[in-house]
């Protein structure tokens with residue numbers, strides 16, 4: 391379930407300020423898409439987003455959701471129907487993870503069983519084991535886990551619209567990449583209308599079906615697909631914002647599932663090292679990837695030392711971008727291991743694949 395959002399001539403003038411923070415913005419946010427607001431600090435991204443759920447009231451203009459004027463609705467009711475996730479998760483510190491996630495279902499009057507089933511389902515969905523996490527307090531979680539709980543909470547009542555204000559801004563780059571991958575995996579399933587605020591253009595390109603590049607007072611400098619913005623920036627300001635190295639940035643547009651994967655020699659973690667060595671000799675390869683009993687990658691072994699595995703570090707999923715794969719290759723060396731939806735090994739992205747893709751993108755851009 392998703393909804394179309396429309397902003398019509400929306401203006402916000404904070405009391406006691408000269409210029410409006412948001413000046414006469416009009417845009418349509420299509421149902422079921424991720425629209426990213428990106429722009430410099432202070433340009434009015436957050437103000438624009440918060441007017442959608444009326445955490446901030448517009449000074450003038452209209453906002454409709456599926457054609458219904460939000461100003462005609464009771465603000466509390468409106469907000470319960472819109473998921474909201476923010477930087478540093480904004481969890482209530484004195485409530486458990488389960489109570490945080492179950493907050494909106496509780497407000498909506500769901501009964502206890504339905505609420506608690508939903509909490510477990512949501513924790514599962516964002517990759518946290520409910521048995522382990524439900525009764526913990528936010529301070530007992532890492533930053534990335536808190537963000538996951540924040541997303542679970544925003545999704546708990548199955549809202550058609552999700553507002554996300556720099557939700558991954560406060561975590562390290564690797565965790566951030568993982569959270570982005572998970573959001574894309576969730577969205578492939580849920581197809582919500584998501585408005586996402588960031589000042590990181592790379593994040594916008596990775597996540598957005600469309601990107602609104604905003605200038606001062608939320609003036610829309612360009613509103614288009616990432617491909618179009620990268621290929622045809624509307625003006626020098628947008629071009630400057632995209633920055634140099636656009637063809638490398640285009641790696642963030644391609645998913646691992648879109649390139650041909652290579653095959654590793656695989657063996658089971660329980661296999662005899664001598665058998666693994668024999669297998670590698672026969673295949674004429676130097677390394678084997680060891681899988682556990684569920685087919686998940688565990689470690690690499692070298693033909694000369696088959697009894698001494700090194701753990702697989704960074705892996706990527708089919709939804710990851712080639713940029714992520716490149717980063718994993720650079721940290722892991724040689725190739726990035728690709729896993730499927732249950733964490734099972736599905737193939738490798740090799741550096742040659744990334745290089746030939748970059749060459750192809752350059753050629754296409756020059757053509």
Ligand SMILES: Nc1ncnc2c1ncn2[C@@H]1O[C@H](COP(=O)(O)OP(=O)(O)OP(=O)(O)O)[C@@H](O)[C@H]1O
Nearest residue numbers: 404405407411430431432433434435436437438589
């Ligand atoms: N409550 C307020 N009262 C007065 N001015 C405000 C208020 N909130 C925001 N502003 C001003 O409105 C402008 C837009 O702020 P907003 O937070 O929407 O920008 P932003 O693009 O989200 O910024 P950032 O990326 O730094 O979070 C800024 O100039 C800010 O100083």
